[in-house]
Amino acid sequence: MRFITASSTIETLALFAGALAFADGMTLVAEGTWFELPTFVWALAGGVIIRNVLTMVFSFEMFDRSIDVFGNASLILFLAMALLSLKLWQLTDLAGPVLVILIVQTIIMIIYVYLITFKVMGKDYDAAVLSAGHCGFGMGATPTAIANMQAVTDRYLPRRKPS
Structure with a gap:
């Protein structure tokens, strides 16, 4: 090592x-x-x-x-x-609508990633990593996508493709 x-x-x-x-x-x-x-x-x-x-x-x-x-x-x-x-304290009046939007967005993201992204990408480990990244991107931004993919590869180890 x-x-x-x-x-x-x-x-x-x-x-x-x-x-x-x-x-x-x-x-x-x-x-x-x-x-x-x-x-x-x-x-x-x-x-x-x-x-x-x-x-x-x-x-x-x-x-x-x-x-x-x-x-x-x-x-x-x-x-x-x-x-x-x-500055979260500036958003207190919007807490309710933002929560509803986040819940709907999460449900739609889960359905889309499961029915489309995971299946189109091949239903394997790489598809799972890409799906995690797609969830992160769909829920916010690229750094979230990278963090999601990193979490999956940390938990299940990165896949080494034969050269």
């Missing part, structure tokens, strides 16, 4: 920094154009590009466990900061 070391920590932080630098640059380039995306979407795209280029072109071996640990920590910090910035 390989442990997270100082070297793997620095590699992982460098990969994260590269994805963030890509996101910052692309956000500035796309600002004011028709193709303006949130910065976190650019960061996700940057991470995908960096990983694929390093593994396919340079045969660089990534330490997935280190990336998972730092990714989980980043996601937890992001969600905590997002929740801390909410």
Whole structure:
């Protein structure tokens, strides 16, 4: 078993920094154009590009466990900061209607994911992970989807496809 070391920590932080630098640059380039995306979407795209280029072109071996640990920590910090910035006391008059909307949205999401997403994706483990992500996205936002998929893979372990 390989442990997270100082070297793997620095590699992982460098990969994260590269994805963030890509996101910052692309956000500035796309600002004011028709193709303006949130910065976190650019960061996700940057991470995908960096990983694929390093593994396919340079045969660089990534330490997935280190990336998972730092990714989980980043996601937890992001969600905590997002929740801390909410001013829930300003929404007291809307509590009833919001609760009704959330209940209806949850029921519709469960039915849609079960009847369509899970079946169309193949009724297997990958379909279950994607369905969890779809629930998160349908109930709020992309970070919720990522947190849902992470929870499923943490509980049942990620699937390793044969290469």
